[in-house]
Amino acid sequence: MSYTYQIKSLEQYHIDYKKSIDDPAAFWSSVAENFSWQKKWDRVVDWNFKDPKIEWFVNAKLNITENCIDRHLATMADKPAIIWEPNNPEERTRTVTYAHLHKMVSQFSQVLKNNGVKKGDRVCIYMGMIPELAYAVLGCARIGAIHSVIFGGFSAQSIADRLEDAAVEFIITCDGAYRGGKDIPLKAVIDDALIGNKTIKRVIVYTRTRTLISMIKGRDVWWEDEMDHAERQLEANDIINFPAEEMDAEDPLFILYTSGSTGKPKGVVHSTAGYMVWTNYTFVNVFQYKPGDIFFCTADIGWITGHSYILYGPLSAGGTSLMFEGIPTWPDAGRFWDIVDKHKVNILYTAPTAIRSLMSYGLAPLEGKDLSSLKILGTVGEPINEEAWHWYDEHIGKKKCPIVDTWWQTETGGILISNLAGITPAKPSWATLPMPGVQPLLVDESGKEVIKKDENGLLKGNMCIKAPWPAILRTTYGDHERCRTNYFSTYENLYFTGDGAMKNENGFYRITGRVDDVLNVSGHRIGTAEIENAINMHAGVIESAVVGYWHHIKGQGIYAYVICSHIHSDESLTQNGILQTVTRIIGAIAKPDKIQFVTALPKTRSGKIMRRILRKIAEGETNNLGDTTTLLEPDIIYDIIKGKL
Numbered sequence: 092m093s094y095t096y097q098i099k100s101l102e103q104y105h106i107d108y109k110k111s112i113d114d115p116a117a118f119w120s121s122v123a124e125n126f127s128w129q130k131k132w133d134r135v136v137d138w139n140f141k142d143p144k145i146e147w148f149v150n151a152k153l154n155i156t157e158n159c160i161d162r163h164l165a166t167m168a169d170k171p172a173i174i175w176e177p178n179n180p181e182e183r184t185r186t187v188t189y190a191h192l193h194k195m196v197s198q199f200s201q202v203l204k205n206n207g208v209k210k211g212d213r214v215c216i217y218m219g220m221i222p223e224l225a226y227a228v229l230g231c232a233r234i235g236a237i238h239s240v241i242f243g244g245f246s247a248q249s250i251a252d253r254l255e256d257a258a259v260e261f262i263i264t265c266d267g268a269y270r271g272g273k274d275i276p277l278k279a280v281i282d283d284a285l286i287g288n289k290t291i292k293r294v295i296v297y298t299r300t301r302t303l304i305s306m307i308k309g310r311d312v313w314w315e316d317e318m319d320h321a322e323r324q325l326e327a328n329d330i331i332n333f334p335a336e337e338m339d340a341e342d343p344l345f346i347l348y349t350s351g352s353t354g355k356p357k358g359v360v361h362s363t364a365g366y367m368v369w370t371n372y373t374f375v376n377v378f379q380y381k382p383g384d385i386f387f388c389t390a391d392i393g394w395i396t397g398h399s400y401i402l403y404g405p406l407s408a409g410g411t412s413l414m415f416e417g418i419p420t421w422p423d424a425g426r427f428w429d430i431v432d433k434h435k436v437n438i439l440y441t442a443p444t445a446i447r448s449l450m451s452y453g454l455a456p457l458e459g460k461d462l463s464s465l466k467i468l469g470t471v472g473e474p475i476n477e478e479a480w481h482w483y484d485e486h487i488g489k490k491k492c493p494i495v496d497t498w499w500q501t502e503t504g505g506i507l508i509s510n511l512a513g514i515t516p517a518k519p520s521w522a523t524l525p526m527p528g529v530q531p532l533l534v535d536e537s538g539k540e541v542i543k544k545d546e547n548g549l550l551k552g553n554m555c556i557k558a559p560w561p562a563i564l565r566t567t568y569g570d571h572e573r574c575r576t577n578y579f580s581t582y583e584n585l586y587f588t589g590d591g592a593m594k595n596e597n598g599f600y601r602i603t604g605r606v607d608d609v610l611n612v613s614g615h616r617i618g619t620a621e622i623e624n625a626i627n628m629h630a631g632v633i634e635s636a637v638v639g640y641w642h643h644i645k646g647q648g649i650y651a652y653v654i655c656s657h658i659h660s661d662e663s664l665t666q667n668g669i670l671q672t673v674t675r676i677i678g679a680i681a682k683p684d685k686i687q688f689v690t691a692l693p694k695t696r697s698g699k700i701m702r703r704i705l706r707k708i709a710e711g712e713t714n715n716l717g718d719t720t721t722l723l724e725p726d727i728i729y730d731i732i733k734g735k736l
């Protein structure tokens with residue numbers, strides 16, 4: 092198998108880029124020809140950003156699992172689709188061939204059907220990183236159910252909110268999950284989320300940790316029993332292949348919740364055909380994937396990176412995707428390097444936060460590890476600082492592996508701006524050039540294109556995109572207006588990313604970070620309003636304001652300024668109480684790193700909290716607070732500075 096649409100030179104990149112902009116329909120239909128369709132499209136794209144209404148491969152019919160599995164069986168049945176590395180290095184690795192993946196996904200599709208799941212139903216998946224998670228996701232896609240994977244670190248309350256928002260009726264989970272030295276009691280968290288819930292019809296539970304759990308009569312069933320039954324049913328009918336549902340190109344494939352600047356996470360909806368074409372195209376081009384390469388994306392499938400570059404991108408390309416259950420620092424900080432050595436990984440795709448964390452252990456964890464199989468490295472999730480980039484280049488890539496810095500978002504479905512490994516130039520900390528089909532535009536606050544360069548010859552502004560690429564989000568679940576106001580109304584006729592960026596004389600982009608009230612903590616997006624809402628739930632808290640500050644490992648740390656009606660004489664008790672509350676309401680990932688008790692917050696006369704000032708104080712830039720004349724009570728700033736942690 093080779094990829095006819097793989098860009099092989101810088102010159103070809105420029106030619107393809109130009110074609111994709113001059114005639115998107117011709118360009119994307121020639122890429123889409125390489126997939127398997129039950130019916131081809133009538134038109135390639137219809138769109139307007141006003142509503143917004145975006146359709147790709149209009150009226151085409153397909154099933155994404157036929158593209159990710161069935162079409163590879165003729166030539167690659169015995170080739171590994173997924174290589175699974177367990178949390179505990181002593182446990183056996185599992186290799187899932189395309190033939191086995193086909194069998195498991197077919198069987199699980201039958202299980203879903205037996206349990207009453209139908210096309211269009213929403214299915215919540217809350218599992219650890221095990222192959223069964225892949226079967227669950229792909230099983231949903233095969234029967235046309237919409238999966239909504241929730242990361243294992245979210246709390247019962249967060250799950251309950253998401254279940255309600257998407258009117259979910261079915262859940263797939265595990266008794267527990269292993270992550271490093273911990274067992275996470277997934278089923279117990281689901282049980283808490285379901286207290287009082289009347290809409291959930293079925294919970295399917297896979298046994299992973301043998302943790303004692305309660306199974307509720309009439310609602311909860313065991314994965315293993317259901318799979319055995321489905322296997323017998325399929326065999327009795329001489330079927331090994333559960334038929335794939337015919338899906339419209341624009342049928343929703345999944346919902347994935349992500350944080351914005353308001354208090355409530357949004358359910359980003361991706362559709363089928365455009366998402367498939369884009370994840371495949373970007374996977375093959377950015378990573379310059381060659382058949383047989385072992386691709387290791389270290390993300391969790393609970394985030395978009397796992398959806399697009401552990402599952403759909405690699406599998407649609409007939410690739411081999413390494414899936415890791417554990418964490419980079421357990422049993423020790425050499426775990427990634429052991430995995431690279433053991434499985435002869437060729438492409439490693441990870442996050443700057445993981446690189447910084449591993450850097451902090453020095454070079455000892457690398458000793459004796461053979462990393463010579465590595466050809467290409469990648470990063471995603473947040474801006475990579477130059478120090479981390481150089482460490483990755485020198486100590487992991489041994490200066491021989493191109494590094495791709497891939498910028499994208501949950502809403503974009505796949506990579507939008509990145510160098511192509513070894514094909515287009517790399518520049519440390521710069522995502523560089525847009526993918527074909529992507530037209531970035533930097534605008535000022537009023538939405539005008541930035542044309543004036545700064546003293547360093549750079550254009551700086553808010554990052555927008557002028558036209559849709561195939562995997563742009565289609566809506567936010569149950570609330571299209573929210574999708575419009577969030578992404579398409581800030582600037583007329585533009586998709587607004589929420590990121591700030593600069594552009595140099597070569598047309599390279601560097602993403603500088605969010606310009607809205609969204610934090611990026613260890614590569615995970617969390618809205619400040621969401622954290623404030625959780626803190627404010629704690630008894631005794633009157634008001635709070637949350638900002639980000641530079642954290643040497645997490646990229647951004649969470650700094651909370653909190654006004655309490657009373658603070659325990661042992662302040663740490665009140666602090667721990669707040670941390671517990673945040674963990675309960677959102678999950679441990681949203682716990683503030685620092686909590687400073689204050690008596691007042693800096694506000695404008697109209698009552699708006701001046702976060703700019705709080706951000707500067709948290710960063711320690713107290714000499715340069717900017718204009719404070721609009722503050723209601725300018726003096727409180729001095730107290731806040733005095734109490735800075």
Ligand code: WTA
Binds near residue numbers: 473498605615
């Ligand atoms: C940030 C993750 C700089 C950015 C795929 C974006 C990056 C947010 C990069 C999306 C990068 C992601 N350089 N910043 N290479 N990649 N970001 O939705 O602020 O979890 O808006 O998607 O991460 O985070 P999300």
